[in-house]
Amino acid sequence: MSEVVFLLVPKLHLLDLAGAAQVFSTAADELAESGTAGGYRLRYVAEDPEVPTAQGLPVKAETAWPRLGPGDLVMVPGWRSPGTAGGPRLTAAQARHLFDHHRIGGTVASVCSGAFALGQAGLLDGRRCTTHHDLQEELASRFPEASVIRDVLYTEDERVVTSAGIASGIDLALHLVAVRHGPALAARVAREMVVFARRNGDDPQASAMLRHRSHLSDAVHRVQDRIDAQFTKPLRLPDLAASSGVSQRTLTRQFAEATGMTPLRYQSVLRLERAEHLIGQGATVDAAARAVGFADARMLRRLRAGAAA
Structure with a gap:
């Protein structure tokens, strides 16, 4: 302590x-x-x-x-x-x-x-x-x-x-x-305190976990909590909706309003962010893809290419 x-x-x-x-x-x-x-x-x-x-x-x-x-x-x-x-x-x-x-x-x-x-x-x-x-x-x-x-x-x-x-x-x-x-x-603490979650003092916020937390939708926060904790695992929209207490359609709409993306797109952003960190630490693209939950490196390469475009 x-x-x-x-x-x-x-x-x-x-x-x-x-x-x-x-x-x-x-x-x-x-x-x-x-x-x-x-x-x-x-x-x-x-x-x-x-x-x-x-x-x-x-x-x-x-x-x-x-x-x-x-x-x-x-x-x-x-x-x-x-x-x-x-x-x-x-x-x-x-x-x-x-x-x-x-x-x-x-x-x-x-x-x-x-x-x-x-x-x-x-x-x-x-x-x-x-x-x-x-x-x-x-x-x-x-x-x-x-x-x-x-x-x-x-x-x-x-x-x-x-x-x-x-x-x-x-x-x-x-x-x-x-x-x-x-x-x-940090995002859970910010949510508990009902404040915006910021990470960087003078640079653009780098963490998607914090960058998309400045909203007041409890249902979306609950889904984000689950995705944040399990983003390397397969996550199905029906299961995410059930954990939020709303329908799939409502969840998709509320999530988009709060974050600008779908829940599964949010998961992909977290995977990409973590993979980039691993690659920066010396991991190969293949190893990073496996570590964040992709079956192979092709999806990771596509996401990296899209982010760089």
Whole structure:
């Protein structure tokens, strides 16, 4: 089980904290319900045991840092400051904890103005980063060795992950869940939270499992859940319709409205995406075709040719 430690500073924004925390909490619940190992335990640390927030609701925290390893995450939510957003906000000990955790191979992340804390810890120099659009110029000025990327949801550079303002912390957390456990779990978490499922901060979304999840049709989500889990196996439309609780005709119509394709076309897209990954890792076309459920490589070659056209 991985520790997710939130470093809290005075006047932190509740949504910066709660959005990301909800993602990891929901992911932990999903993993526990499925009997899958590798969940999350959330911890909150601060200089004082009670931390005031920008919205007026105080939150409780531990004052002693837990023992952390390379598989753990430390995240700094953003805060409201009447002066410069850049702080200094961290104590020397807090900055050292961030730096040392990254040094041993751990991941360090920030939401919104939390990027300034990472900069104070010396983690932004020579790395891509971002923050809230109102603070980007100040971040670039305060940490001139950092490469501040504008107008993106989040960036990731050598286990230093930064996100833009407020709600983008949800996108960042979904990305981290997808990296560790796969896009299917991230999609289930996003669906449970009733938010759009995004994967990439600044590139076009690459995963079909997430790219076609930004809709509110429960029937289609149920079918996608089944296809996501079993796309390498033969799937019949009558069986998919039965699992969704609607007729074949209704399923085909609703699926097309939600995703722009039929259920079986969606399955083929997932197979192609996985096959391309395997080929990129050195597998032959024949081996990749077999691994994703094609009887032979001819269909895979046709799909690849169509995608390249």
